[in-house]
Amino acid sequence: MKRTLRTTVLTVGALIAALGLPAGPAQADDIAPRIDLRVLVVSDGGPSTDAIAAELTAAGTPYTEIDLTRSDRPVIDAGFLADTVDGRPRARFQAVVLPNDNPFPAGSAEMAALVAYEQTYEIPQVDAYTYARPEAGLQYPVYGGYSGSIDGAQAQVTTAGKAGPFGYLDGTVPFEDNDPAVGESYAYLSRPVAGADFTPYVDAAIPGRSTRGALVGEYRHDGRRELVVTFVYNQYQQQFRLLARGIVEWMTGGVHLGASRNYFAVHVDDVFAADDRWNTQLNCTPGDVDCTDPNAQPDPIRMTPDDVDHAITWQDQKNFTFDFAYNGAGSVDHREDHNGTDALADRLIAQRNKFRWINHTYSHPFLGCVQDTAVVPWTCATNADGSTRWVSRNEISDEIATNRVWGQINGLPLENGELVTGEHSGMKVLPQQPEDNPNLALAVDDNDITWLGSDNSREPTQRRVGPATTVPRHPMNVFYNAGRAAEQVDEYNWIYTSRAQGGSGICEDNPATTTCLTAPLDTATGYDQVIVPLEKRIALGHVLANDPRPHFIHQSNLAEDRIAYPVLDGVLDGYAALFADNTPVVNLRMKDIGAELLRRAAWQAALQAGDVTAYRIGSTVTVDAPDGTAVTATLPTGTTRGGAAFGEAYAGAASGWTTATGAPLTLTLPSSAATPTVSAAEPGEATKPAPDTRVPAGVSERVPYGADTSTEDD
Incomplete structure (x- = not known):
């Protein structure tokens, strides 16, 4: 957008010459410069700039990071920020992220260079976490505002935020309060300075007052645009995860390499088979190799036809599809023991097209080394020469092929290239089996x-x-050997309490375990009150982190008390309450998840190798990448490549992958996309560095999901 100049030609020319910025010909205001699609992240080592950098990395958006704490860092001057390519002025960064509105010493030449650069090329600046002060367009908090903890607060996206960069959100932005004993969020809530051109995008109620204060807003001044953020965060906190997409879209104008989606997939293992039940008296699972009581008998948990009907109804209500990892021998064995009948298999096969199906091997054997179960824990059996005894190639192949044939005979809609082995066996299992079979x-x-x-x-x-190629799956802490909530809590208590409390002592042996309980949970209430909220938060955290990896549970969790559903409801209902309809959960099957992860890895490798160049001139985006490289980008709706629409609609934009063919890719933005031009720089005020901002311990070091918490690694 062209802006009215408030300086004389002589003053502007002198300023540009002094800073070394390319002035261009006399009609510089009409030239569309080249804007490289790369972000400059200036970090002071704090968690907020690190969080934004992590978001860019996950999305595949290139950036250059300068660490202000390093003495050998580059100097930010005009030559670092801009130059000329083929006679055209080039801005080397499409956006600037600073730790606060001015992290440099007073009178800094580097801040002056950034100001002039942003004015000249209309480059936006994100103040990752700054004090509310007039230099950022806000009143000091002492004037009717607030500074302090906002743990557990319910912030809101404003009308302007919904119409702008945060339109993918439904409105509420809840702040975490995972541990009442630890400060997790600190903020400055304040109103705009009278007369300031400041638009709040996210705000919250000021404690003790009827007014609201800004947490995120756009401040326009001196020919510059700043996104002012007045609360501190790290990359794991839900409030940041909710706002991260909007921060990136604001600073890039919705034109950037990389893309982000919210994924959720659930694999249900052992379908058609049965899972052995946890014995609350023996504190082990009869049927498992480590449950050595000779009098203990397995007590199987198996779905019923009613459980199948419930799963279908639930899927229809949630617009979601389970992936059923099946073992055909489970049905064959059941028919042998029940006069040829298997009501569960009959119902599942009749409703087979309601689910996705994955080969989970025929009888779910351990496919790694031959296990020596005479000792606990088991070890790998050895040959006479001391070498490891392995399950044979033929045994493994038969398990895969027989299950595939059983599924085909019964009409299961399979993807034959997908496989999940029982217990992920065959691959290395530490410490007993340090290498693959x-x-x-x-x-x-x-x-x-x-x-x-x-x-x-x-x-x-x-x-x-x-x-x-492997597809990593997140285990949910909903145990395979529990069909009832009380069993789940009893086993949870045993694993994560001390020996003195009747537990396994794993926390005493490994203090790094994050799931330790200070006291056993009540078996009547512990599941709903502690485990479900915890597992919901963990899984939802994956969804909000642009992580497509599937989660896995077991068929036992859909049977009896159906204990998986409260967790899954928490994830999907919680998500629906946070996001607008234009940002649905993406529910992919295994092969598509694998392909997404593989493309991302190749894209990151190309970025790290410096093999990707991308820039915008006017309404044209050009991307130069090696032949065959899958290129990812997020662009305004209506963008085309060769006359065809680019990408798929998501979160109010078009995003996706397109393949480089050797020649530079050319993408044409819609006419609605603003076109930057070179503007003569206006002298901006040299603002004072921002005052020190408070960073509570719960941000500098990640707070787990509660005083008694779990992670996906358990």
Whole structure:
């Protein structure tokens, strides 16, 4: 947008010359400069700039970070910020992120260079966490505002925020209060200075008053635009996760490389089979290798036809689809024991198209080393020469192939390249089995498996196993051996309490365990009051973190008390209360999740290697990437490539992947997208550095999800 100049030509020319910024020809105001699609993040080591950098990394948005605490850092001057390419002025960064509105010493030449750069190229600035003060367009908090903790507060997106960068939110922005003993959120709530051009986007009630104070807002002054954030956060806190997308969209004008979606998928393992029940007296699971009481008998938990009907009704209500990882032998064995009948399998097969299906091997055996269960914990059996005895290639291959054939005979709509082995076995299991069964890769190749489920708590990154690529899955702390809430709580208590309290003592042996309980939970109320809210927050945190990895539970959790549903309801209902209809949960099947993760890894590698260049000139975005590279971007709705619409609609924008073909990609923005021009710089006021802002311990060091907490690694 062109703006009216308030300085003489002589003054402007002198200023630009002094700063070394490219002035261009006399008609500089009409030139569309080249704006590189890269963000400059200036960090002081604080959690807020780190959080924004983490959001850019997760989305695949390139940025350059300068750490102000390092003596060997580059100097931010005109030459660092801008230059000329092929005779055209170039801005090397499309946005600037600062720790606060001015983190430099008084009279800083670096801040002056940034001011002139932002004015000249209309570059927006994010103040990641700043004190409410007139230099940021806000009154000091002492004048009817507030400074202090806002743990547990309910902030709101304003009308302007919904019409602007936060239109993907439904309105409420709840602030976490995971531990009453720890300060987690600190904020400055204040109103705009009289006459300031300040638009609040997110605000909250000022304690003890009938007025509201800004937490996030846009301040326009001196030919510049700043997004002012007056609360501190880290990358894990829900309030930041909710606002992160809008911060990025605001600073990039909705034109940037990288994309972010909110994903949720749930794999239900052991379908058709039964899961052995936790024994509350023995504190173990009869049927498992570590439950050695000779008198203990397995007590199976298995879904019923009514559980199938409930799952279908639930899916229809939530607009969500389960992925059922099945074991065909479970039905075959059941028919043998029940005169050829299996009402569960009959109902599941009749309703097979209501679910997605994954091969989970025929009989769910352990496919790694041959286990020596004479000792607890088990060890790998060895051959006479001391080498490890492995489950054979033929045994593994038969388990995969037989289950596939059983599923095909029964008409299950399968993706034959997907596989989840029982207990993720065959892959390394520490400490007993420190390497993969070498026969696993061979059997996977025999059966044309391309996607292999793995345990995210053991291996969070993808890797190759023969021709297959792993798909890490988040385990939920809803136990496979619990069909009733009381059983879940009893086992939870045993695992996470001290020996003196009758527990396993795992927390005494490993103080780093984050799920430790100070006292056993009440078996009647502990599940609903503690475990469900905890697991809901953990899973929702993954959803809000642009993490497509699936979660997994077991068929036992859909049976009897159906204990999985309160957690899943908490995730999906909680999500629906936070997001607008234009930002739905993305529910992918396993192969699509694997492909998404694989594309992201390749994209990050290309960015790190410096093989991607992208810039905007007027309404044209050009991306140069190696031939065959899948390029990810978020652009305004209506953007086209070669006349065809780019991307898919999500969160009020178009985003997705498009493949580079050797020549630079050209994307045409819609006419509604504002076109930057080179503006003559106006001298801005040299503001004072922001006062020190408070960072409570619960932000500088992440607060777990409560005094008694869990993580996905458990």
